[in-house]
Amino acid sequence: MEPLDQSVWELGPIVIALLMGFLFGFALDKGGMTRYHKIVNVFRFTDLAVLKFMMSAMVTGMVGIYLLVWAGEVELTAITPTVPLKNFVGGLLFGVGMALVGMCPGTMISGAARGQLDYLIPGFGGFLTGALLYGFLYPTITDLFDGLKDYGNTKLPELWDLSPVLTVLVFAEAILLLLYLIHRLNLRRKDRLAAES
């Protein structure tokens, strides 16, 4: 039982990883996701940039990826398995951490790049400690969620037997409508604040 080492040292994959990561980090910083208050305040409804950022990414990515799928260019294999209770309970725990400290894994890394030492030192250290703890707790957590229904790498159109085209259209339009409503709401609030001051 020789332990594995999954290091990648070939140039091609490294260049793609660095380039995609670079654009990813650039977008996170320009979107304001590297600031503590931006992340925390989405949960207080006083700054909805996180919501706008996420939903905009979702629409763009969804349409782009499904267009590539229909063109036969890509297959959807890089997917998190759906185990409903685990995804939801994990989300619940995740929200607590995010609202407390105003960061998540990707924004911790990009926040550290702004020179914020609280991201770089206790942030990075905390995530690595969490990763180590997760490995030690892995058998316990597996037992805890044992016997749950695992839908595997399913997608909504497959699960509910819907037309993928229709599902993408409905989701994309629903997100755009929600974005529009949020945008309007924000403008009205700004008007009100301006009138009060």
Place this chain on the structure above:
Amino acid sequence: MRTVIAYLRRDLWSPYVAGALLGLVAVLTLWSTTRLDDMPARMPGASGSFQNLAAYLGQELTSTQKVLVEGGAPIIVPREGLEEQFVYFAFTMPRGITWQVWMIIGVFLGALASALLSGGFRISVMPHTTQWQTVFGPQPWKRWALVFVGGIILQIAAGVAGGCTSGLAISGGVQLTPAAFLFIPGMFISGIATALLVYRRRY
């Protein structure tokens, strides 16, 4: 060209534009990694790379060297009682400078470039906003202690859920996986509840 440079130097973009760029990155990541040989297709993600890095220490802590045959070379065996943990650190999420680790190095460089271009790069030990200081006080150690604990919570949560904001919410959401649409409401429900508890009336 001058307009482009001026835009790149801006501190903040419209969240719609920045978000669209992230969506595009997800599409390009899947498309370009599909074209690589000897590697499965990938989507952007961050939390998994911390598991790969922690596995260096995890493997050390859960294994020991043993000489099974007299005079033979020592081999690595799991420590007693930690067999399952060893399997996790050695095979499930093995150590290595993986593709994902290279990606978060890219994330760091991209955010650094953005901050240097906008002049937002500044060494600081805690948020300068009055928001943090009003609620938690001006002492840096409180911020550092909370961030450390928060990091542990976030990483364990990402492990349970199967990904984080990027690897599950965005990358999963754009592929229409049910997992993402279970994770996102969970994250917002508890996030709102936590923010209510922490900030109510204090800021």
